[in-house]
Amino acid sequence: MDKMAQTVQKQALMQTYSRTPVKFVKGKGSYVWDENGEKYLDFTSGIAVCNLGHVPEKVKNKVAGQLDRIWHTSNLFEIGPQEELAEKLAALSAFDRAFFANSGAEANEAAIKLARLDAKKRGKSGPIVTFKHSFHGRTLGTLSATAQEKIQHGFEPLVPGFIYLPFNDIAALRDLAKIKPIAVMFELIQGEGGVIPAEQEWVDALVRACRANDCAIIVDEVQTGMGRTGTLFAYEQYGFEPDIMTLAKGLGSGIPIGAMLAKEKIAQSFTPGTHGSTFGGNPLSATAGLATLETFAEEDIIEHVQKQSIDFWAKLEELKAQFPFIKEIRGKGLMAGLETEMEAATITRVALTEHLLVLTAGPHVVRLLPPLVITEKETALFAKKMQTVFAKANQNDL
Incomplete structure (x- = not known):
């Protein structure tokens, strides 16, 4: 296809993304390969979707x-794989029932509706209380929940009915008695907000x-769920059981699926x-979810x-x-944010030239979401590439 035809194709898309x-x-x-056969080490996992690696x-x-x-x-008919997936998720979590959707935003919409109806x-x-710098989706309901x-x-x-409080601020929680919310909704690590973990005391x-x-x-475990933080669900590390949890991303290993789980x-x-x-x-997405969970158990x-x-965090500390x-390294498990003095976009751009894929999470935070199946050799390769990236980016940023 010539360049003019490619340009026409691109112009046919809504311009909602700044695509690399x-x-x-x-x-x-x-790893991923581009159309020219060039090989890249992927430390984005499709934004925490391909947790088991690609394909x-x-x-x-x-x-x-x-x-x-x-x-x-x-869903007017019974779906075998869906029923099996719901049963398996319930057995692996603190919840009793599941509703399935197609994305994290849809799962969060379902959670909001269920909380209001209950x-x-x-x-x-x-109202429902959410927290500043959160991210719950881009539908009208979930962007209203996103502070x-x-x-x-x-x-x-x-959409009315949301009040925002500061994240990790214990003193601000005193306002809950005055606000009288029907629910609170939060991420245990604010991914899009800068990879900021919730503090245990908070x-x-x-x-x-x-x-x-x-x-x-x-x-909201859309990004932290499915093993990303070192347990199947991040809430397990904090010593409490939520009433409702949302999942998506890694649940289908790249096949679109979202889930909202709740106690009976x-x-x-x-x-x-x-x-x-x-x-x-549907049968395809539910089958992908089942196979993903089976792989978690078998491997x-x-x-x-x-x-x-x-090993991953040791390499990050060496880079720091x-x-x-x-300035700071934050996160849990295989989810990390590197806050730097330079523009994160500069770092991601230079990383691409080194055939390394990384993400941003705000103006100065580089977000790392490697596949959960990475090896020590791949982590060492990542660290070596990042040394080159940081050295080059630092020169470009001067």
Whole structure:
């Protein structure tokens, strides 16, 4: 295809992304290849989606088998793989029932609706509290829940019923008694907001305040879930059980799927007609989710993440010691944010020239989301590439 034809194709797309000018045509494990055959080490995992690496064998084979049987029926009928996936997720978590959607934003919309409906059935009304620098999606409802003006700008009037408090601020939690929320919704690591982990003391205080004020706890694990932080779900590391949890990204290993899980006492508020999704949990996506969970069990992925995290963080500390412009390293497991004095976009741009893919999480934070299946050799290669990237980026930033 000539360049003019390619330009016409690009112009046919809504310009909602600032795309890096490279097309990837193949992926396997921790690597992707562009249309020219160039190989890149991928420390983005498609934004925490390809947690098992690109094209994991079991998921590929299970989905391929499902393609020969049936693709879609709608949720007007029983769907075997969906029922199996719900049962497996319930067995692996603190929840009893699941609703399936197609994305994290849809899962969060479902969580918001369920919390509101459950509160109304109990004779309660009030807002949902979320936290500054959060990110819950780009639908009108979830961007209204997202406490970032840059995400909301231009889409006013926003959906009412949300109040924003500062993240990791214990003193601000005293306002919950006055606000009387029906629920709080938060991420245990604010991914888009700069890779900022929730502090244990703050989470403890938040849980106590929620229980004292009879409001539901909704944990958005769209990015932190599916092993990313060293446990299957990040809430397991904080010593509490949410009432509602949302998942997406890594659940399908690249096949679109979202899930909202809830405890029985809240889940029963959803009855026929209260919510729905044409595609959610269809045979293909549910099969991908099942195969993903089976791979986690069969290949001891959580144990592997815990082991590789030690090496990963050791390499990050070495980089920080070598380059003084790295101000702070934050995160858990195989989810890290490097706050630097230079523009993060400069670093990602230089990294691309070194055939390394990394992300930003704000103006000065480089976000790292390697596949959970990375090896020590790949981590060493990453560190070597980053040494070159930081040296070059520092020169460019002067």
